[in-house]
Amino acid sequence: MVSLFSQPYPIDDDPLRQLRRAAAIGLFIGLFLVVFQPFGLGNWQTPAKLFKIAGFGLVTFVITAFNFIVWQRVFPRQFAENRWTVWREILLVTGNILLIAIGNRFYLEWLLDEGEDSGVGWLGMILITFLIGLFPTTGAVLLSYIARLRKYTRAAAGLPVQVVDEKPPGEALPVSGPALNLVAENEKDSLTFPAADLIYIESSDNYCTVVYLKADSSGTLQPVKPLLRSSLSRLESQINQLSIARKPFVRCHRSFIVNLDRVERVTGNAQGYKLHLLGGQFQIPVARKYNDTLVAELKAL
Structure with missing residues (x-):
């Protein structure tokens, strides 16, 4: 079980999708509280009651959007995909639930008239919210992990890859075709080598x-x-x-370009596909937005 929580898990780094997710969570919370009115809200007598209760959904949206979007920009290394695991996802979502509980409690205190009692203590509200959210969160993340793992493992098994002839260690595919000339931004530094010898390119900062x-x-x-x-x-x-009939060089991630002719094996985990190159020395991730492009290019080999 411990190893399960340490398995890689996909992290969503698309701000628009994160915003939609936060909006969906806020809408759910707002509607849930309006319909069921737990925590003594059913006995609360106040003007524009339903409007005020719906405000809990707005607070939830703001807190969730902040947690899902801002933290990733402030601490990019902590939220890097190569470090993101099942337990980190559970911790992120559970922490979000706790912050929602605290934020909504502050909102409730602001709504109440001076001296008015909500009927629910701080600790009780936060503890109930935490316990209600913890187990469904853990279960949902684990089920999502298993479903994604099965999906990408099965799909990867059916993808064609480059068949590399058996050669002594250190040797590779025969060199052919034109040279590739890559020039730096200063227009002075450059690299020139046979295009077929490119394995991959990885970006980092500038x-x-x-x-x-x-x-x-x-x-x-x-x-x-x-x-x-x-x-x-x-x-x-x-x-x-490059003036060649077929270009095997494909963008597979916002940080990677890979030479598909060098891909010897494709595997899958919950984060998606992994491309194995040069006898497994290098493993390149494939971002979800490039899945269709990559699969089409591999099948065209």
């Missing part, structure tokens, strides 16, 4: 790591990882200018 094969002193091809100061989009544009 730099890109270009991973390609290069012969060492003994003539054996080994992966090298020089840096270029450039955006990934700029390098992608340069790659697309």
